[in-house]
Amino acid sequence: MIRLGYRLQYFVQTAWRGLRSSLLTSGVSVLTIAVALGLMGGFGLLVLNMQGLLDRFGEDLQVSVYLEADLSKERTQELDATLKSVEGVRHVEYISPEQALQHFLSVAGTHAGLIEGLDHNPLPASFVLTLAPEKRTKQDMAIVVESLQGLPGIEDLVYGADWIEGYTRAIGFVRWLAAGLGGVLVFATVMIVANTIRLAVYARRDEIEILSLVGASRIFVSVPFLLEGMLQGLLGGLLALAMLYAAFRLALPEIAHGLQLLVGLAAPSFLSSGDMLLLVACGAGLGCFGSLLALIGGYRH
């Protein structure tokens, strides 16, 4: 255990020495990782904010259950309980005919005159169902609606199938775009780190040979390079985070209007502390993986 500690000390010192001895190539590598991670982080930031907006739209994905006129209070309560027990329904709200009329008058504007001549309220009572986020697909909504059709006391069921489809497609598109662009950037970053470490391995091949001659195992030779890659990734991740935050804070007032169009009226939010940690950890992981690829290639040769 103690020997492991001494070795660890040696590994860290050697990795740091390696990083310092090739400042230019290491610097380029750190910068490239920072740019790649910055792009990934920036895109992630956009996706997070768009996802927030889409979730808010999702709240409006509702099923309106119109009730028969003069439905008894008991039957209405029974229906309320039935609707709440349906799988996928998160929230049930009862809208009385009076509330429906008030809402109509508030949004109808100049069309309010349509019901002015009537001596009674023509609007029926209804239940408005909000679905759980994972059930906001066209198929799931159809299943919910199908389970309600034919229930005694229900006059009509209304839901925005087209809107649901558009909503689902938009989320899917954003996710695919994130995955695709993320995949390309991860691949590019790994290749850049792998090539930087490969150069370092090549530049220090004499050192590797000498270490091997004095009895160093492959692990002993490799760990400093892995740490070096990890350190580059870590620094790249931190730099990316700093660039992203600076861009977010400095550029926000300039692009606020455009962002509003893109992500809605809600104030754009920066990455959470967990996301920031993930970004830096991603950098370290990518650096380490790139080094591993370089070392595997090096040993093959």
Next chain:
Amino acid sequence: MIRMYGVSMSYLASTYALRDVSLDVGKGEFVFLTGSSGAGKTTLLKLLFAAERSTEGQIIIRGRNIARMRGAAIPELRRHVGVVFQDFKLLNRRTVEENVSVALQVRGEAPRIVRAKAFQMLKQVGLQNRRHDYPLSLSGGEQQRVAIARALVNDPEILLSDEPTGNLDPDLTLEIMDLLVQASTRGTTVLVATHEHGLLSRYGKRVIHLEHGRIARDVPAHDVST
């Protein structure tokens, strides 16, 4: 200490670097390997620290046949076999002390012990005052002394040396040879490949002469004190 039985080494099917070599070297023995270029001296040394694998035969070191040793076991073997080369093979970006220390660090020795042993070893080769210098600021003889210090700092059972004085002038040659002989008197088995015939008569040690990959002569040590 070292036993070789019918060892052959061929790079191509019909080109042998070593052919049917058998020898036995005892603990603390000092042996010169001689022969013209391509006779097989370097190949023989490389087989002894598993830098090359023989195609036939057995090589027994520390009770194990290293000719068939797993790759993962080689580092452990090399911690008991010091190697010195004609071109020194020093880490030019590390100080003299760090160059010697690295042989101890691979074993996971404590930094305090590493510093003490490295200092002691550098004192033995007369370089304790240059321990903070870098190899390229040293003379050829001094660099070779650093290489010997690195090879000996682990107190190895075997020391292999391939033309250790090939790049040095006559005075430095004797200085280096004296260090190698001292190591053998302390119990380390030493094999030195050389083409400098003057050394053979001066030291009177056992000489194994190779020709075309075979042992042509094996001359035992003789007294040269008179």
